[in-house]
Amino acid sequence: ALPLDAIDAIGSDDPIAAQSQNYSSKSCPKCRGTMTAPKVEKKFGQIRSCSTDLSVILGQGEDEVTKWYHSQTLACKSKYIDAMLSTPMKEKAEKVLTFPDITLEVWDEMMRFLDSPVAVLRMTPRDALRVAVFYDKYEFVEGTKLCDLLLTDYFRSLEKMESDYSMDANLYVDAMSIAHEANLVDAVTAGIHYIWDKMRCLISPPYGSNMLTEKQMDKLLPVLLDALSGENRSRYGFHPFPPDSGDDGTNNIYNIHLGLPIDEPGFSKIFTARTTHKLEADLLLRCISHIELTGAECEIDVGTPVSVSLDGEFNKKTERDVSTLREKCEKYESPKKHRRGDSKNIFYIEKTREGSSDDKGVKDGFDGWVISTRHARRGQNNESAHPDKILWIAPCSSNLNFPPQNGWKPFDPKAKGNPKIKYILNKEV
Secondary structure, three states: OOOHHHHHHHOOOOHHHHOOOEEEOOOOOOOOOEEEOOOOOOOOOOOOOOOOOEEEEEOOHHHOEEEEEOHHHHHHHOHHHHHHHHOOOHHHHHOEEEEOOOOHHHHHHHHHHHHOHHHHHOOOHHHHHHHHHHHHHOOOHHHHHHHHHHHHHHHHOHHHHHHOOOOOHHHHHHHHHHHHHOOOHHHHHHHHHHHHHHHHOOOOOOOOOOOOOHHHHHHHHHHHHHHHOHHHHHHHOOOOOOHHHOOOOOOOOEEOOOOEEOOOOOHHHHHHHHHHHHHHHHHHHHHEEEEEEEEEEEEEEOOOEEEEEOOEEEEEEEEEEOOOOEEEEEEEEOOOOEEEOOEEEEEEEEEEOOOOOHHHOOOOOOOEEEEEEEEEEOOOOHHHOOOOEEEEEOOOOOOOOOOOOOOOEEOOOOEEEEEEEEEEEOOOO
């Protein structure tokens, strides 16, 4: 027998480990020199005081592997396993469980995160993606909670990651897909709020409404649709539409930024194309200093008809787009004011909208770019002057973000000449 003081020398908390060492005994006069105890291998998680009684078969075909466990310890981790072993079924009688959809590598990871606090501290979002669905499917409740907490923290840290450009769009989309499949409610809620804000606000690259590819958007779309559905908004605490939007919580599923229905086929392709187009238009707008008009004349009435030239520069009148929070420009104003008595004529190159009211100066339902004039009395604000009179129109220009350089058609009999536009660029942007 191994003397007790030999065990004490190594530490009474682990007598098994002591047996694998060499000891010199002083308490026993019959012992001379060194005695060697047989080495015993002890693996983490094994209990030698009782035998394993449950075989777990993982994988299938050539990759099939069998591992042995104590049924009580494994049943404590999984409601599914507990149910299988407590119900009069084949699994209970034979003490055999099969998981053909879980590989040995994934299973070992699942057990490691459930057994080792150190492994939990080192767990990454990518680790959670490998095990979360199986934790949920086989009711490893603590494992599911762990993945939910970890991915929730990950989604909440994305804004901070943007500052050092470490945010990975592929990882985000994969994490959203897995979190949704594994029913990780808190994680999905955090991830949905992040991307919804990005989709609705057109900001400069790399992180904005155009940060996802068409393929990534296709993968994310089922999660968005599920979170936006009326029956799931309470579940995710997600209420994206203002009370006065007319949304009844069921069918009015729109991306507010583009007014684009996300529940229709082809959304991903249209959305990525439109956001890219808008960003390009925003860059061009910032490049343009002003525009110059040449070859345009019209008659104004100052008691007798007088022909005046509109040639010269037209300056941008930018405004804030409430849906994108970006500057846009659909009107350019000439600094020249043609006065007649106590009133003046102001000239514009602007974009009109079909069906706009008369106070915007739109006549005959034209939709597109026009060259117009507005009559204002002395002391009257330009914007509150009499409605515009359209002088020229640019046919088929409703989709253009900027007025066309040529192709202007006279709309009013008093419009003369052949207008042409030149863009004057800033030296740097």
